[in-house]
Amino acid sequence: MIKFLDLQAVNAAHATEIEEAILRATRSGWYLRGEETRRFEEAYAQYIGCRHAIACGNGLDALRLIFRAYIELGLLHEGDEVIVPAHTYIASILAITDNRLKPIFIEPNPDTLQIDDTRIESAITPRTRAIMIVHLYGRCAYTEHIGQLCSKHDLLLIEDNAQAHGCTYQARKTGSLGHAAGHSFYPGKNLGALGDAGCVTTDNEELATVIRALGNYGSEKKYVFRYSGYNSRIDEVQAAVLAAKLPHLDTDNLHRAAIAELYYKGIDNPLVRLPLYVEPEHNVYHLFPIFCNERDRLQQHLADRGIETLIHYPIAPHQQECYKEYAHLALPITEELHRTELSLPIGPTMSREEATQVIEAINAFR
Ligand SMILES: *Cc1c(COP(=O)(O)O)cnc(C)c1O
Numbered sequence: 217m218i219k220f221l222d223l224q225a226v227n228a229a230h231a232t233e234i235e236e237a238i239l240r241a242t243r244s245g246w247y248l249r250g251e252e253t254r255r256f257e258e259a260y261a262q263y264i265g266c267r268h269a270i271a272c273g274n275g276l277d278a279l280r281l282i283f284r285a286y287i288e289l290g291l292l293h294e295g296d297e298v299i300v301p302a303h304t305y306i307a308s309i310l311a312i313t314d315n316r317l318k319p320i321f322i323e324p325n326p327d328t329l330q331i332d333d334t335r336i337e338s339a340i341t342p343r344t345r346a347i348m349i350v351h352l353y354g355r356c357a358y359t360e361h362i363g364q365l366c367s368k369h370d371l372l373l374i375e376d377n378a379q380a381h382g383c384t385y386q387a388r389k390t391g392s393l394g395h396a397a398g399h400s401f402y403p404g405k406n407l408g409a410l411g412d413a414g415c416v417t418t419d420n421e422e423l424a425t426v427i428r429a430l431g432n433y434g435s436e437k438k439y440v441f442r443y444s445g446y447n448s449r450i451d452e453v454q455a456a457v458l459a460a461k462l463p464h465l466d467t468d469n470l471h472r473a474a475i476a477e478l479y480y481k482g483i484d485n486p487l488v489r490l491p492l493y494v495e496p497e498h499n500v501y502h503l504f505p506i507f508c509n510e511r512d513r514l515q516q517h518l519a520d521r522g523i524e525t526l527i528h529y530p531i532a533p534h535q536q537e538c539y540k541e542y543a544h545l546a547l548p549i550t551e552e553l554h555r556t557e558l559s560l561p562i563g564p565t566m567s568r569e570e571a572t573q574v575i576e577a578i579n580a581f582r
Contacts (some may be wrong), residue, residue, distance in 0.1 A: 218561050218570045221404055222522040223239070225565040226468075230461055234410075238454035242487055245576030247452045256455040257415070259462055260399075263382075265392040268424035271455060272431045273448035275378040275400020278414040279311030279348075281448065282374055282396045284432055285348075285426040287315060291372065296345040299371075301331040301357070302534060302550040304350045306377045309533045310546055311398070312348070320344070321534055321542070323549040327492040330357035334547075336365055346372035348518070351390045353528070354406065354472075354502030355494065358385045358393045366394075367371065374398070377417075379502035381407045382469045391417050397506040401458055401459070406502050407465050409454040468564035472501040475562050475571050483577035487582075489556075503528055506578075507556040515558055521577045526559045 227234060241252050248344035261269035286292040294316040300308055302321035310526065312319045319538050320339050323434055325332040331349055347366060349357040358375075358455045366373045373394030377383075381399065383390040393399040401413035416427050431435045434445025473496035481495055482510050491509040528575070532554045560574055 218524060218566075218573060219561045220526050220559070220561050220567055223403055226408070226563060229565055230464055233460040234457055234473055236419045237460040238498040241453040244452065248449050250452050252452040252455040252459065253450055256450075256462075256547060258547040259459055260415060261337060261417060262391045263462060263465075264397075264417045266397075267419045268417065268421065269417075270366055270416045270424055270427045270431065271450035272414045272416065272427075273450065274412040275376075275402060275405075275414040275450040276307040276310060277431070277446065277464045278398030278400065278416045279307065279374075279376060280314050281427045281430050281446070282398055282418075283315040283317060283414055284373065285396075285423050288430070289422065289425050290343055295374065295526075296344045297341060298374075299331075299339055299344060299347040301348075301350050302532060302545075302547045303329065303331075303553050304352055304376070305378070305529060306533045306536060307378070307400075308348060308350050309539070309545070311376075312355055313539075317346075319340070319344070319542075321545060321547055321550070323547055324553065326549055326553065328353060328355070328494075329353060329491050331362075333365075334336055334358045334380065335527055336362065340365070340369055340371075344369065345373060346374055346529070348374045348376060348377075349394070350376040351383055353491075353505055354380045354383060354500040355491075356380065356383050356385045356498045357391055358390065362565040363393075372396075378405060380500055381405065382465050383500045384497045392419075395420060397421060401454070406469060406500055406532075407458060407461060410457055411451070411454055413450045413454040413458060414448075442506075467512040469500040470496070471564045471566075472562055473567075475566050476496055476501045476543055478568060479560065479562075479575065482572070483578050485555070485579050485581055488578060501562055504560045505557050506560060507553065508558060508581075509556055511556050511558050514578075517581050518574070521573075523574055527557055528534055528559050529554060529557075556576065 434443030
């Protein structure tokens with residue numbers, strides 16, 4: 217059986233360091249907002265190349281906190297429009313609507329799978345205040361054109377970096393390319409905790425201060441509440457685990473890229489389409505999506521050969537029951553990707569032999 221992602225193996229590979237970290241955090245007698253959190257924030261900020269990293273409860277909170285902080289700072293207002301890829305995980309959209317901002321869905325480029333930057337400018341209105349890019353599947357979504365549009369129209373650039381820890385654009389890490397970025401350390405992400413955790417990175421000190429307060433009930437000073445905030449903190453144990461795993465992230469990502477290279481070289485079936493290849497520095501292969509018109513039959517074919525696959529994602533955000541107000545939108549490229557996508561096994565402990573088996577099974581699909 218080839219697992220989609222063997223999380224037990226992923227963490228067993230660093231067991232000694234992880235267990236040491238857990239023991240240290242457990243014995244410290246201090247479980248929130250302490251030394252482990254401070255140390256992880258410092259290491260992660262340095263890794264991403266940002267002045268500030270503010271750890272929080274999860275990736276969705278990281279994104280929600282960014283928008284809420286901009287509202288508190290008076291840079292965003294209820295009803296403002298945020299440009300966002302239509303082809304994304306729903307958390308990207310929830311962070312916007314939760315703050316009573318309006319998502320403006322942009323179709324992806326079907327080859328890169330990222331927001332199609334040629335479609336952005338015509339969607340900008342006087343209410344547009346921000347662009348959120350999502351480095352979906354681990355692949356860099358930033359383009360020079362997006363940067364220029366933000367400068368030209370004075371828009372905030374927010375990154376959803378939940379799937380792309382360690383990915384770069386011209387030697388800069390994703391998560392440091394815009395004004396602020398949200399990161400998720402959900403266990404299955406490239407840098408994963410042993411539970412929920414997330415983080416915001418930014419160079420903006422004022423924003424960092426507001427986010428830090430918002431995640432702690434809105435308080436900067438104990439029992440004094442400047443904002444009506446949330447409780448979104450990282451556990452010291454999770455911060456310690458993440459700090460122990462961070463030094464291995466680049467090696468883990470290179471292993472993912474090596475598996476991806478095998479897929480690109482080996483998969484040769486006219487019924488299956490692969491995304492456009494980019495150099496490994498621009499893709500940390502959180503997922504390896506392929507596209508097939510007969511996706512469900514292909515998934516069953518692989519399952520019959522002991523290969524576990526997943527679908528990211530079966531239903532587009534604008535077609536979800538919670539977003540009936542967007543159901544009328546026609547987003548055919550997004551809908552097509554959701555209809556045909558299948559994610560192959562990939563991960564830092566997957567073997568070349570396993571990749572070869574996956575390739576052979578796909579090539580035998582008729
Ligand atoms: C995982 C993910 C999130 C949310 O992260 P959680 O930690 O699960 O809240 C947000 N955006 C994208 C693109 C994700 O993949």
